[in-house]
Amino acid sequence: MSSQNENQEVRSPVRFKAFGWLMQRITGVGLLLFLGLHFWLQHMPNGFLATAEEYNSILRELGSTGQEFADAIAEGALKEALPGEHVITYSKVLERLQTPLWKMIDVMLLFLALSHGMLGVSRSLGDYMHNERLRKIAVAAGWTVSVLLAWQGTMAVMSVGMN
Amino acid sequence: MQENIERSGQSRNRPSFRTFLFTASSYRKLAGMSAWLLHRFTGLALVAYLVLHIMGLRSLADPAAFEIYVTTYRNPLFKIAEAILLGSVAFHAFNGVRIMIQDAFYRSERQRQLFYGVLVLTFVVTLVGGLSIIFPYFIAPMLP
Known part of the structure; x- marks a missing residue:
């Protein structure tokens, strides 16, 4: 070729x-x-990311404001952060x-x-x-x-x- | 072995998955072969992850759904998967750089050394990043 x-x-x-x-x-x-x-x-x-302390306080706040969040926390669909975790x-x-x-x-x-x-x-x-x-x-x-x-x-x- | 080499030679012009298996078992340059194989394997795995990741982004429309979605992936097993994900990304990235360096400067003379460099970098990044990913789950609870 x-x-x-x-x-x-x-x-x-x-x-x-x-x-x-x-x-x-x-x-x-x-x-x-x-x-x-x-x-x-x-x-x-x-x-x-949120530190463990930040995340846990966010969770507490959400749980007290919305029923949806309170249910999810009760069911374990939302879990608290472990020490040192970033979420x-x-x-x-x-x-x-x-x-x-x-x-x-x-x-x-x-x-x-x-x-x-x-x-x-x-x-x-x-x-x-x-x-x-x-x-x-x-x-x-x-x-x-x-x-x-x-x-x-x-x-x-x-x-x-x-x- | 010899038979495989012959068979892979015969079917060289017709690549297929079977040919690939024959070639893989007869190939002698282990470094180049495993670099190619790992690059393809990590690439396909990362595409599968990418599709799941983008579909998961739908949960951003609803804050509660997003928090629940993220919590699912905070399971210890997913944290190990996250470290494996980091390893795949690191290997694919470093090996991609190796391919570019080789194309630009070396052709194939230095490919083995470069590949070992890729493995070392991947190992270091995966170790450091992976440990920091799994630390709160697996290492912190074991500390006194």
Whole structure:
């Protein structure tokens, strides 16, 4: 095959794949920064979580104001924090997401993670799925799930503190 | 072993899960193979977690539902799962950086050393972060 022919062989599916590779790199670097930040904020002991004392006082307050909370505490669906525990709690999330920049960062993280993850899944499927029709169905299903999740996640983040 | 190498050679142009199993059992460069395998495995596991995570965000619409949702994940078993999650994220991130470094500078000469570096970093991050995650549940109660 001559080199001229090879150049003509670079058709849109190949370019599309190369674009996917580039996107995987870009979203990967983005995730490195923002997923690192996200994990630090939400899973490690720091000021964005409630300390055990804070959480227990929040629980007492909620239990005395709303029947829904009082029932949940009685059923054990809401538990007191252990000594030294740091807990994700609604008021802390609300406090953080009142800053528009944090909302933007969270929605951006959602899109980075979804596109990186779904692209990874489609590449894995491409390695094992040889039936063209099956693969098209899988890709369509993947897009549907991605769009639904992106919508749901964006709505969840954007609507915090708006009602 | 020899038979597997032959079979994987014959079916090289037709990758499939079976071919992959033959290749995996005949592959000699253990570092590169396990890096690839772990990267794919952690990646798929993280996508599964991501889907559950985003669906769980629906509870943000109702403060009571959100507190109950969070309490579910404060179960000791979920705390261990959280440490495993950290390990998966750390490995996938560090190995991703290794792939980028390799593509940009080294090609494959240094891949083994880089992979061992990835393992060490993953181990350190998972140990430090994982201990701080499980500390109030498993370690603090054992302290006098």
